[in-house]
Amino acid sequence: xxxxxxxxxxxxxxxxxxxxxxxxxxxxxxxxxxxxxxxxxxxxxxxxxxxxxxxxxxxxxxxxxxxxxxxxxxxxxxxxxxxxxxxxxxxxxxxxxxxxxxxxxxxxxxxxxxxxxxxxxxxxxxxxxxxxxxxxxxxxxxxxxxxxxxxxxxxxxxxxxxxxxxxxxxxxxxxxxxxxxxxxxxxxxxxxxxxxxxxxxxxxxxxxxxxxxxxxxxxxxxxxxxxxxxxxxxxxxxxxxxxxxxxxxxxxxxxxxxxxxxxxxxxxxxxxxxxxxxxxxxxxxxxxxxxxxxxxxxxxxxxxxxxxxxxxxxxxxxxxxxxxxxxxxxxxxxxxxxxxxxxxxxxxxxxxxxxxxxxxxxxxxxxxxxxxxxxxxxxxxxxxxxxxxxxxxxxxxxxxxxxxxxxxxxxxxxxxxxxxxxxxxxxxxxxxxxxxxxxxxxxxxxxxxxxxxxxxxxxxxxxxxxxxxxxxxxxxxxxxxxxxxxxxxxxxxxxxxxxxxxxxxxxxxxxxxxxxxxxxxxxxxxxxxxxxxxxxxxxxxxxxxxxxxxxxxxxxxxxxxxxxxxxxxxxxxxxxxxxxxxxxxxxxxxxxxxxxxxxxxxxxxxxxxxxxxxxxxxxxxxxxxxxxxxxxxxxxxxxxxxxxxxxxxxxxxxxxxxxxxxxxxxxxxxxxxxxxxxxxxxxxxxxxxxxxxxxxxxxxxxxxxx
Amino acid sequence: xxxxxxxxxxxxxxxxxxxxxxxxxxxxxxxxxxxxxxxxxxxxxxxxxxxxxxxxxxxxxxxxxxxxxxxxx
Numbered sequence: 001x002x003x004x005x006x007x008x009x010x011x012x013x014x015x016x017x018x019x020x021x022x023x024x025x026x027x028x029x030x031x032x033x034x035x036x037x038x039x040x041x042x043x044x045x046x047x048x049x050x051x052x053x054x055x056x057x058x059x060x061x062x063x064x065x066x067x068x069x070x071x072x073x074x075x076x077x078x079x080x081x082x083x084x085x086x087x088x089x090x091x092x093x094x095x096x097x098x099x100x101x102x103x104x105x106x107x108x109x110x111x112x113x114x115x116x117x118x119x120x121x122x123x124x125x126x127x128x129x130x131x132x133x134x135x136x137x138x139x140x141x142x143x144x145x146x147x148x149x150x151x152x153x154x155x156x157x158x159x160x161x162x163x164x165x166x167x168x169x170x171x172x173x174x175x176x177x178x179x180x181x182x183x184x185x186x187x188x189x190x191x192x193x194x195x196x197x198x199x200x201x202x203x204x205x206x207x208x209x210x211x212x213x214x215x216x217x218x219x220x221x222x223x224x225x226x227x228x229x230x231x232x233x234x235x236x237x238x239x240x241x242x243x244x245x246x247x248x249x250x251x252x253x254x255x256x257x258x259x260x261x262x263x264x265x266x267x268x269x270x271x272x273x274x275x276x277x278x279x280x281x282x283x284x285x286x287x288x289x290x291x292x293x294x295x296x297x298x299x300x301x302x303x304x305x306x307x308x309x310x311x312x313x314x315x316x317x318x319x320x321x322x323x324x325x326x327x328x329x330x331x332x333x334x335x336x337x338x339x340x341x342x343x344x345x346x347x348x349x350x351x352x353x354x355x356x357x358x359x360x361x362x363x364x365x366x367x368x369x370x371x372x373x374x375x376x377x378x379x380x381x382x383x384x385x386x387x388x389x390x391x392x393x394x395x396x397x398x399x400x401x402x403x404x405x406x407x408x409x410x411x412x413x414x415x416x417x418x419x420x421x422x423x424x425x426x427x428x429x430x431x432x433x434x435x436x437x438x439x440x441x442x443x444x445x446x447x448x449x450x451x452x453x454x455x456x457x458x459x460x461x462x463x464x465x466x467x468x469x470x471x472x473x474x475x476x477x478x479x480x481x482x483x484x485x486x487x488x489x490x491x492x493x494x495x496x497x498x499x500x501x502x503x504x505x506x507x508x509x510x511x512x513x514x515x516x517x518x519x520x521x522x523x524x525x526x527x528x529x530x531x532x533x534x535x536x537x538x539x540x541x542x543x544x545x546x547x548x549x550x551x552x553x554x555x556x557x558x559x560x561x562x563x564x565x566x567x568x569x570x571x572x573x574x575x576x577x578x579x580x581x582x583x584x585x586x587x588x589x590x591x592x593x594x595x596x597x598x599x600x601x602x603x604x605x606x607x608x609x610x611x612x613x614x615x616x617x618x619x620x621x622x623x624x625x626x627x628x629x630x631x632x633x634x635x636x637x638x639x640x641x642x643x644x645x646x647x648x649x650x651x652x653x654x655x656x657x658x659x660x661x662x663x664x665x666x667x668x669x670x671x672x673x674x675x676x677x678x679x680x681x682x683x684x685x686x687x688x689x690x691x692x693x694x695x696x697x698x699x700x701x702x703x704x705x706x
Numbered sequence: 707x708x709x710x711x712x713x714x715x716x717x718x719x720x721x722x723x724x725x726x727x728x729x730x731x732x733x734x735x736x737x738x739x740x741x742x743x744x745x746x747x748x749x750x751x752x753x754x755x756x757x758x759x760x761x762x763x764x765x766x767x768x769x770x771x772x773x774x775x776x777x778x779x
Binding site for chain 2: 063064066068098099101102105232235236239240243266267270271274275276277279280364367368369371372373381480482483484485486487488489
């Protein structure tokens, strides 16, 4: 019989939890989609022996068990409640040896909750470089727990940890901090309200829960008043007492060679990276390089993907017998998929840079530099990382906003994140920009496409700031506002961690987007190739009659002259999809959109990137084959049947670009906002304001320049 | 004197931290009375500031730093 042991990895932020998690599980983890830091639990597993399986939960980093932000709350919720399904058998506490005292504060709190724990001491090499080392036996003796030296980055100590877990599950620790001095009656009363493992856990729960509005919090406040208990005072005493205990334990085990306080590298690097001129300059140059990398340097892998799909389409087309299935696969599924998978290289490149900057510790500096800039807009420096990751994908970014303590600043950040141009818009921008703007190199590897793209991102960013500024005046908060953030020491990024992150992003994109795209492509193909019988028959008849009147030479000439294309276009117009596009055309004509764009708008309501897939499906259905160049060619030669002018005038393209820059066409975003804000209210408000903004600005642009 | 008035490179000792949640959070992050602090960096727009305390480097706004009473070394 297989036995399962579950452990949770707990520790301060940046102590190496995720590195250890990756070292323990490898790729054996559930794919999740977060930028850089962990804000939600992550599950993985490994075998301890032939019969024992180890389940590992990686938890968001926290400084104490009095959570102050939503990500810290995730960790607290799992550790506090024994009946929670993810409650661990054992906590592997990862402590940064170069900052041991502060790390041990949380450790003693976790132990006092009554969860068995072992201590994994990480970054001993960093401590050693500062002239500090530890007698691990003395430390283990002082803390009464097994202490295992590890180097999560070099994967040293993984086996000893597994062995310790397997050999003996430690018993729960005797309390570090005793609360015997408090009124026993009060603790008994609190125990009734919160029903926790021990008195400390009950009190801690009461202090955390009294802030929430519920029947429990009322009762808790009553009890506190009755026994004249000052929670703030207690917490302060608790922290001081714990530090006192920790000081004693650390003193017994610390071996300090000499006061080797050489000026920290961090300080010198920060002097440049946060400098008032160089700092801002470096930030802007980095952003610019990332855009260039995403837009111009990823064209080579993109061409590879494109060619692979062209080859695959050809192969399927010839291998399968002619018929409905063949058409569906080639013109529906493959055309839709290739239109989107082709952008995988760009998404990987973007996430690659974000992950590297996060790993190095640079993103925290960006928060430091930008806090003053973000403040007038009702946000803070911590909003920057979610906003920048919003350029990759809004969904994980909205989750990343959990690290923002202030509820109001977090809400404003969430509301404006979708205005940051995410990678799903890249395909749309790429297609539209390439239609009208020549691909001229400006200087070396930089080209004008990259610059225009950067402008689109800038428009999104400015719109995000302005919307935030407006929201600031409507959303009020009674919460005390403060901004406190740790600037972690600089680290070299770990290739292994990077690869795992990229693998996660890539598979989340392919699986997540792929599912929607295949479904939408298939439905769209069906709707575009079938239609009301009378209308479809009318088109068929018209061309039959026309053909019947011609002799052989005329027929060939007509076919060469694009008669087939004309017929296919007429069929599309008669199809259900065409009928629908026609139906909504009056509403979108003021924006400069025709019924074909109408179809694409509709299908991309679920996910923006479907626009390109839809365009390829529509134009593939009406004759062209499926690659970017041919969609582009088909769109360029398209004429508006009513005006006789080209369908894609410059004004139409700009109107479309703006519409896609602002509109919230992403079901996943709506769903995650609902979840993170705890209700439909803000999700609806967000959807409405973004739709109004998109329609309004497209309308203005087309009316002014059309 | 309080922490918002410290100059670049100056060292000081924390005497008292006022404020509610902010004070607790600062204590938890190691900014305790008696600890030595140093102003290491100032953000480009003059605010926030980066303070070294023990082995941690914390970023805080001037308005928050004003809650920390210090005494220069």
